[in-house]
Amino acid sequence: MSGSTTQDGSSRWKRVLLKVSGEALMGDQGYGIHPPTVERIAKEIAAVHETGVEIGLVIGGGNIFRGLSAAAGGMERASADYMGMLATVMNALAMQNALERQGVETRVMSAIPMQAVCEPYIRRKGVRHLEEGRIAIFAAGTGNPFFTTDTAAALRAVEMGCGALLKGTQVDGVYDSDPRKNPDAKRFETVTYQRVLADNLNVMDASAIALARDNGLPVVVFNLHEAGGFASVLSGNGKFTTVNED
Numbered sequence: 585m586s587g588s589t590t591q592d593g594s595s596r597w598k599r600v601l602l603k604v605s606g607e608a609l610m611g612d613q614g615y616g617i618h619p620p621t622v623e624r625i626a627k628e629i630a631a632v633h634e635t636g637v638e639i640g641l642v643i644g645g646g647n648i649f650r651g652l653s654a655a656a657g658g659m660e661r662a663s664a665d666y667m668g669m670l671a672t673v674m675n676a677l678a679m680q681n682a683l684e685r686q687g688v689e690t691r692v693m694s695a696i697p698m699q700a701v702c703e704p705y706i707r708r709k710g711v712r713h714l715e716e717g718r719i720a721i722f723a724a725g726t727g728n729p730f731f732t733t734d735t736a737a738a739l740r741a742v743e744m745g746c747g748a749l750l751k752g753t754q755v756d757g758v759y760d761s762d763p764r765k766n767p768d769a770k771r772f773e774t775v776t777y778q779r780v781l782a783d784n785l786n787v788m789d790a791s792a793i794a795l796a797r798d799n800g801l802p803v804v805v806f807n808l809h810e811a812g813g814f815a816s817v818l819s820g821n822g823k824f825t826t827v828n829e830d
Contacts, residue, residue, distance in 0.1 A: 595818040597747030599638040599714060602629065603737035603788075604752050606644035606675055608808055616647060617678050626682035628814045629719065633688055637818060638714040640744050641721045642737040643679060645671030651729075665729035669696055672733060676723035677701065689718045695727030695736070707743050714744060734788035738795040738803075749801055750817060751788060752808025757825030758787050774826045787827060796827070803827040 604625065611618030633639055651668035655661040676692045683690045691713050692702035703709070705722060713720040725736040734751075741749040755763055756771070758780070763769040777797035780787050787793065787805055796803050806817045806824035816822030 595632070595635060595637045596820055597637070597818065599640070599744065599746045600748050600750055600818070601640040601642065601737055601741035601744060601746045602750045602752060602814070603734065604641065604643045604679075604808060606647040606671065606733075608647075608752065608754075609643070609675055609678065610647040617675065619678075619682075622678050622682045623685070625808065626679060626686055626688075628808075628812070630683060630686035630688045631812075632815050632818060633717075633719060635815070638717070639719045640710070640714060640740055640746060641676075641679065641719060642733055642740060643672055643675040643721065643723070644733040645669070645675060647671075648674060662729040665725075665731075666696075669724040669727070672725060673698065673702065673723045676721040680721055683719055690721060691718050692721045692723055695722070695724040710740075711744055720744075731791065732789050734792040735795065738788070738792040738801065741801055742795065742799045746801070748804055749796060750804045750806065750814070752814070753805055754807065754809065756807040756810065756823040758785055758805050758827065760785070771823070772825045774828065774830060776829060777827060780827055793827070797829070800829065 609617050609622050611621035645668045648671035649667050651664040654664035673694055680690045680692050693705040693710055694702045695705045697704040710720050722740045725731055725733050726739055738749055758772045758775055759769040761769045777793050780793050781790055804817055804824055804826050807813050813822055817824045
């Protein structure tokens with residue numbers, strides 16, 4: 585366990601930003617969107633939303649298109665990144681549909697305007713959605729190439745005034761090496777922004793960590809695939825790692 589634990593199981597933060605990788609939506613498939621997996625994640629998010637926590641959401645696009653990989657294959661980087669941004673909009677719409685089937689009012693806001701399918705991103709409107717009890721899904725990254733959805737998540741978390749940025753991953757925290765390859769890997773309870781950057785711990789990209797550090801935004805890394813994991817982390821229970829200044 586890491587960080588403080590609330591006595592009644594309530595959330596330590598009133599408003600949070602959850603970052604979900606695109607790969608998390610493809611389940612055991614090698615590509616695309618796996619509807620049962622999206623539904624399971626939506627149920628976890630809806631359960632937390634019912635407790636009164638205000639939730640913003642950023643979803644990657646790597647299950648559909650990864651800009652860096654395409655650029656490495658010879659595609660011009662900016663074009664590849666824009667294609668990746670469009671993939672995040674597809675994932676956002678899939679998650680919106682799943683959340684609304686859970687009875688949660690949801691808005692998708694895209695940094696690349698496409699009014700036919702979602703709202704354009706306007707910071708004050710995003711804040712208002714959260715205040716009104718809606719889940720806001722921020723799509724299309726920052727709207728600029730050369731930035732990842734990790735950086736977009738940190739940016740939106742700061743803009744929305746979130747108490748923490750939660751990153752749902754395949755493992756239950758930050759390790760000094762890949763626990764899937766090294767059985768002796770050590771998990772950190774807490775780790776500083778500086779160590780994450782200096783040791784290249786691969787929590788998020790450097791721009792995202794630097795933005796979180798400069799704005800005093802804690803980053804909490806946990807296993808998204810553990811049942812009830814999102815709610816447990818918010819109450820200070822379960823396994824996770826907190827990245828902060830301490």
